[in-house]
Amino acid sequence: MSGSFYKVECPDCENEQVVFGKASTEVACAVCGTTLARPTGGNADIEGDVLETVEAR
Template structure:
């Protein structure tokens, strides 16, 4: 599930919550924990650079 992204441009990802299938958009370099708006599950955690995504990416938005 971990995809390697070498580009330096920031992106948004549309991700799907593994718990409730809610789809929402996450900034690639999120600086705070991103939670599912429906069930509250952590979808991404900050790492100082790119966020550590914990949800399935369904689409890249540029």
């Protein structure tokens, strides 16, 4: 499985959460429930600000 993990900041509550770059399901913020990533069939559409790449593959 190739893909990267990104630290994403929630646009609503500023919570930082790690998200897989090729997420196959919708990823919600653990604090407020805002959608952080939507699946697109390839790379996920990330809604928040990407702060850093945690692990690149």
